[in-house]
Amino acid sequence: MTSPAHTATSVNPANGRPLSSRPWATRDELERALERASGGYRQWRNVTVAQRAAKLRDLGTVLRKNAEAMAQMICREMGKPIRQARAEVSKSANLCDWYAEHGPAMLKTENTTVADRQAVIEYRPLGAILAIMPWNFPLWQVLRGAVPVLLAGNSYLLKHAPNVQGCSALIKQLFDEAGFPEGVFGEINATNDGVSQAIADPRIAAVTVTGSVRAGQAIGAQAGAALKKCVLELGGSDPFIVLNDADLDLAVSAAVAGRYQNTGQVCAAAKRFIVEAGIAQAFTDRFVAAVAELKMGDPGDEQSDLGPMARFDLRDELHQQVLKTLEQGATLLSGGEKVAGEGNYYTATVLGDVTPEMTAFREELFGPVAAITLARDAQHALALANDSEFGLSATVITASEEQARFFTDHLECGGVFINGFSASDPRVAFGGVKKSGFGRELSHFGLREFCNIQTVWKDRR
Structure with a gap:
């Protein structure tokens, strides 16, 4: 008989029950x-x-x-x-x-x-x-x-x-x-x-x-x-940059899809939301409201937007990152909890007032957590976006072609998405720089x- 140490076991993350070894x-x-x-x-x-x-x-x-x-x-x-x-x-x-x-x-x-x-x-x-x-x-x-x-x-x-x-x-x-x-x-x-x-x-x-x-x-x-x-x-800790001239409807819909697809477990997902000061409050209010509309539940349910996280240890690691960020002075705008009961569920979470020295800014958050950081202006937003050891992709939401070109020319990453969230397609190259x-x-x-x-x-x- 093979001992557990000599096997890889697949566990259903929705209920914690073993599927196969x-x-x-x-x-x-x-x-x-x-x-x-x-x-x-x-x-x-x-x-x-x-x-x-x-x-x-x-x-x-x-x-x-x-x-x-x-x-x-x-x-x-x-x-x-x-x-x-x-x-x-x-x-x-x-x-x-x-x-x-x-x-x-x-x-x-x-x-x-x-x-x-x-x-x-x-x-x-x-x-x-x-x-x-x-x-x-x-x-x-x-x-x-x-x-x-x-x-x-x-x-x-x-x-x-x-x-x-x-x-x-x-x-x-x-x-x-x-x-x-x-x-x-x-x-x-x-x-x-x-x-x-x-x-x-x-x-x-x-x-x-x-x-x-x-x-x-x-x-x-x-x-x-x-x-x-x-x-x-x-890995990636992709910036999602929202400038003052952004279409708010577009910004919010792209932000929700770009962060919470696959329960946030995507290398190229939007993770650091860098928002210019003039639009920050309006974006944050609407983003938090839209996140609250996401349905978490059985991944086999056709209506579920969010399922469980894939492994229990990953949920625990994510929760510790959230707690550390809150201890460092961030604001909990929604979520931030491990769901009680069977399954590896974590509430859709939004953190506000995140600054560059905090855990949620410096580390990759591989789960349903968004971190919002305030930028004084476009130059500051660019500096914040590039202040990372990662360089997979970035999103910029703006109505200005000039601003879009400025960010495209200066962002340190493998892919830039203007007015849309990151994606991969066989017609174009995919990959990153830095770590x-x-x-x-x-x-x-x-x-x-x-x-x-x-x-x-x-x-x-």
Whole structure:
């Protein structure tokens, strides 16, 4: 019989009841997974780009066929409200279609002439890519990395978060149903030691990570020691800037959606609300009122806007951050409580009078908590926005094109959203700077991250 210390257990965060347990991978299982990934790469790299694209279309079809099963698994394992879970599956299927249609052109050979010689740029695969993925978007995060990796001719070995092992196994089943050859897409329930062994193994060519800063630092250091390419998409404490000329209706609706989607558990969510003095009171009053209208409840209920947080320890950590911020002088405008009873629920919270030295400003709040900070003017708002170790994305709400350009030119982040909340889309690159990581996902940038961009010189003889 396997002891709890040797298993990863998935727990329903809505009621605290165990869903399933899965043993951690043994050394032998890791060895077999690495060998399959290596063998899958050697086979897959010789499949034409057009054939790879066709398989991605098949995957999109399979995802739509199994959409409800996948959405229900996401809902049960990490507590995402069911409407949002269905949207995640739909977005993931659309990703497959987009890369199948547009990706092959991004991998075409490029020709140029240098003096009297011809030069050719070829986009070759690297090998087997190890992916360490998080629980908050258990399908989308996996596919937004895997789809371009596979189209480029690499294989992909997934190590998913321990609390979404049901999602991980189901994703593997969907790839199998779509007809991908053995080893092209694999998954393994590896321990931290197992991940370290995989990174050091010569059969792994590169690593991609979506997770915390701490995880990115540890895995990035190991990849660096092995001289292996890595892409890191880490945390964020994104500023949401509301200027005096903002459309209040737009500002409030974007703020609520940008902060409380997925119960606030989004790397690129709006977290620090930096509001210019002239509009601060009106925005705050309307924002607090709108947040009060959000319905918290069973994530399986079609009417729920907020579900439970994914893990009990994360709720406790968030609550401590809120309490520290209040002790430091912030004002509690709404929420701030762990909901009594079963389940991992935390009330939608708004903190006012937050200043730069406070916990809610300096740290990432990974849950349904918004922190409002007053800015004297636009220059002060910019300084506050950039006063962070993170640099994932930012939102600016303004009616002025000149102000929008000013902020776009000076914000220190990977994505700027004017009059809208942050989002990701396969047509444009996604990623951050500073401690939010490096490298890019999506678009042609993400497709080429794990390519050997090979230059071939040809003499004219």
